[in-house]
Amino acid sequence: MQRSGQFEERSFSTMGTSTAHRSPATPQWERVRELYRQPNPLPGEVVGRIVAALSSETRQQMRGPSVAYDLDALLSGSYQVATQGLSELLAGVHAFAAAPVVSLAALLRDQAQQRIIAAQVSSRFGELALDALSNTVMDVAAGGRGILQAEPAQVEADFGRYFTERNLTALGERFLGHDFDQVFRYFVARDIGDFVGTEAFPSVSHSSRLLDEVARYCRDTTTAVSLAGFEDQLQESVQLTTAERIKLLEPMVAEGITAGLDVLAGGA
Amino acid sequence: MPVRVLQIEGADDSDLVGLCNPEGADWLLDWRSPRRNATITLTELQQHLPAPLSPLARDFVDVATGIFLADIAVPRGRNEQWVRDIELCLVVRELDFWQANAGLLIGLVQRLTGDNFTLAFLPRTDETDEPAADERPANFEADCVSLLSGGVDSLAGAAMLLEAKRRPHLVLHYSGNPTVRQAQDSVVTVLRNNWPASHVTSAVHAAPETSREQALPYPQPEEREDSRRARSLLFMVLGAVAAATTGLEEVYLPENGVLTAALPLTRARIGSFSTRSTDPGVINQFNTLCEQAGWSCRVQNPFIYQTKAELISDFLRPVLSPLDIQKTVSCWMAGRQHRQCGGCIPCLLRRLSMLAAGLPDEAYMMDLLGDPLAHSGTDAFTNLVDLLTQVSTVLAHTDEELLMEYPRLLDLAMSGVAVEEVLGMLRRFGGEVKQVLTTDFLAAASLLEVV
Numbered sequence: 001m002q003r004s005g006q007f008e009e010r011s012f013s014t015m016g017t018s019t020a021h022r023s024p025a026t027p028q029w030e031r032v033r034e035l036y037r038q039p040n041p042l043p044g045e046v047v048g049r050i051v052a053a054l055s056s057e058t059r060q061q062m063r064g065p066s067v068a069y070d071l072d073a074l075l076s077g078s079y080q081v082a083t084q085g086l087s088e089l090l091a092g093v094h095a096f097a098a099a100p101v102v103s104l105a106a107l108l109r110d111q112a113q114q115r116i117i118a119a120q121v122s123s124r125f126g127e128l129a130l131d132a133l134s135n136t137v138m139d140v141a142a143g144g145r146g147i148l149q150a151e152p153a154q155v156e157a158d159f160g161r162y163f164t165e166r167n168l169t170a171l172g173e174r175f176l177g178h179d180f181d182q183v184f185r186y187f188v189a190r191d192i193g194d195f196v197g198t199e200a201f202p203s204v205s206h207s208s209r210l211l212d213e214v215a216r217y218c219r220d221t222t223t224a225v226s227l228a229g230f231e232d233q234l235q236e237s238v239q240l241t242t243a244e245r246i247k248l249l250e251p252m253v254a255e256g257i258t259a260g261l262d263v264l265a266g267g268a
Numbered sequence: 269m270p271v272r273v274l275q276i277e278g279a280d281d282s283d284l285v286g287l288c289n290p291e292g293a294d295w296l297l298d299w300r301s302p303r304r305n306a307t308i309t310l311t312e313l314q315q316h317l318p319a320p321l322s323p324l325a326r327d328f329v330d331v332a333t334g335i336f337l338a339d340i341a342v343p344r345g346r347n348e349q350w351v352r353d354i355e356l357c358l359v360v361r362e363l364d365f366w367q368a369n370a371g372l373l374i375g376l377v378q379r380l381t382g383d384n385f386t387l388a389f390l391p392r393t394d395e396t397d398e399p400a401a402d403e404r405p406a407n408f409e410a411d412c413v414s415l416l417s418g419g420v421d422s423l424a425g426a427a428m429l430l431e432a433k434r435r436p437h438l439v440l441h442y443s444g445n446p447t448v449r450q451a452q453d454s455v456v457t458v459l460r461n462n463w464p465a466s467h468v469t470s471a472v473h474a475a476p477e478t479s480r481e482q483a484l485p486y487p488q489p490e491e492r493e494d495s496r497r498a499r500s501l502l503f504m505v506l507g508a509v510a511a512a513t514t515g516l517e518e519v520y521l522p523e524n525g526v527l528t529a530a531l532p533l534t535r536a537r538i539g540s541f542s543t544r545s546t547d548p549g550v551i552n553q554f555n556t557l558c559e560q561a562g563w564s565c566r567v568q569n570p571f572i573y574q575t576k577a578e579l580i581s582d583f584l585r586p587v588l589s590p591l592d593i594q595k596t597v598s599c600w601m602a603g604r605q606h607r608q609c610g611g612c613i614p615c616l617l618r619r620l621s622m623l624a625a626g627l628p629d630e631a632y633m634m635d636l637l638g639d640p641l642a643h644s645g646t647d648a649f650t651n652l653v654d655l656l657t658q659v660s661t662v663l664a665h666t667d668e669e670l671l672m673e674y675p676r677l678l679d680l681a682m683s684g685v686a687v688e689e690v691l692g693m694l695r696r697f698g699g700e701v702k703q704v705l706t707t708d709f710l711a712a713a714s715l716l717e718v719v
Contacts, residue, residue, distance in 0.1 A: 018543065124347070204653060204717070
């Protein structure tokens with residue numbers, strides 16, 4: 001059987017309805033792919049090598065304005081829940097059998113999308129951060145009770161408290177963890193398919209396991225990133241206009257992403 | 269820097285210079301004058317309508333055509349460079365309407381393409397080619413419009429309507445791809461042979477046209493963007509203007525639930541890497557635009573909760589022969605090769621669904637399912653692996669876990685879709701794939717770890 005032993009730039013064909021592109025053809029990305037040739041690669045090592053392979057342009061894009069818009073929808077969401085109440089906020093939203101956690105996540109996701117479209121700042125990393133926004137809401141608003149089980153009062157308390165207890169930075173830190181989870185699964189997913197069917201990854205269950213491990217590693221490791229110094233700024237920002245809030249959030253996103261990449265680089 | 273695309277036909281020169289600076293445009297578009305670099309032929313559609321298209325309906329067609337051509341003219345980059353910034357300036361008759369609804373249209377196009385689109389509109393000062401009334405026999409009274417692509421799903425939609433004794437006006441878009449056109453013609457013949465006199469068919473040809481000597485520059489075929497994410501806007505517009513001009517309310521855009529849900533198979537296919545051609549949110553936004561136009565027609569997809577195999581079993585197998593059903597074309601590469609490729613996602617879905625529905629297997633350029641590892645390292649192999657990854661995920665996880673795995677489900681929820689039913693449909697699809705692989709394709713089944 002002919003195996004793609006060396007990484008090479010494939011011809012760029014769209015493949016229509018659904019398509020994916022492999023990582024750039026650089027020696028650094030080839031070092032990442034080397035790990036996919038062996039069974040059970042350590043997720044920290046995979047992530048560390050990916051960090052080393054990232055170009056400065058990609059690092060810049062990872063902290064682009066659309067990521068700040070996604071974070072903004074999350075933080076303003078806590079403020080809205082705390083000040084308006086969940087029932088008023090979710091009036092007319094009946095997602096997934098009216099489960100309040102799902103409805104809240106859907107609403108805040110939609111708000112972020114609308115603002116990104118209005119600002120014309122759509123980007124690949126903004127799309128990944130949109131999923132991070134959704135998962136952060138479902139993660140923290142469910143309060144460990146299950147996404148479909150949590151009652152409205154519990155959701156209101158668990159999500160609104162980040163604003164009322166002056167702890168928006170903790171919400172931002174959870175978002176960063178989910179963002180790194182999404183981004184690094186994206187980096188792995190675009191190459192790992194080439195290695196399914198080999199001894200290292202005999203089936204898609206094996207590749208999915210690595211993706212899950214990478215996601216968990218990113219979330220756990222980046223808990224070391226602290227945004228605590230931004231709390232006063234965030235508390236004040238929630239009452240500003242969207243443009244003003246984004247201006248305040250962009251440096252925080254940049255600092256958080258940079259610090260997170262520094263932590264994740266350690267796995268290499 | 270955004271790519272600037274400007275429609276120049278029909279605009280006043282001073283407006284062009286003052287508002288859109290044609291000198292600075294990357295591409296100029298024209299689909300009417302002798303220097304046109306694209307064509308759109310509405311003759312057949314207009315002949316089947318009881319009245320001429322209104323100025324606003326003609327605008328809808330022009331705006332969708334301009335977006336369709338800009339989408340093709342601007343190539344996407346790799347990976348993070350996939351998202352484009354496009355400034356598009358279009359010439360319209362009902363300037364107030366388009367300026368008032370620009371935000372809605374931009375949101376729709378962004379959702380469809382994933383790009384950053386800026387739209388500007390100029391007033392049309394020069395009108396052309398209004399068809400004469402005596403060219404419109406309109407001797408068939410349609411009671412709905414259904415869009416026909418040449419694929420399985422739209423054939424099932426037409427069959428469903430015709431078996432229910434409806435009288436659809438079937439509208440096609442000919443893009444210039446000869447293989448797709450052949451399939452569309454075959455499907456039209458199948459429908460005519462099986463349900464004569466109970467429907468009418470109109471084909472609209474819209475495509476770049478650069479062969480003429482005076483034609484304005486436009487990218488050559490090999491330089492054009494293949495993804496065609498904006499095409500379904502043109503498709504919906506053709507259906508809507510037909511319905512609005514006839515006073516009809518229903519416009520069907522039939523597509524199976526798996527492609528409608530458009531959950532990215534893996535994170536590597538997030539955003540518009542996965543087509544959203546029948547995304548319920550896009551359809552809602554389009555229907556709002558129709559409402560703003562004062563039209564009562566609404567686009568709807570009858571198959572949102574059904575797998576492709578189910579709609580073949582439920583609507584096609586009871587009334588058509590396997591040969592007739594398999595005259596359709598699903599392949600993304602159709603026209604570039606003489607047979608369906610067998611390696612793109614539409615081919616994989618088609619093959620698995622045809623077999624799950626009990627139809628005979630078809631010939632493809634590659635037997636990816638039969639010998640997957642022979643194609644290792646190719647895009648086709650990655651397609652199969654990513655498809656199986658999603659099948660494995662859907663079958664192994666709870667609803668709550670799937671909401672975290674596929675947050676796009678939240679977009680569907682916001683669009684009024686019953687996510688519980690979508691997840692049920694996806695699990696039935698997973699079951700179909702698993703059954704077909706374990707019965708017919710053991711090598712592929714081993715990648716799914718079911719043997």
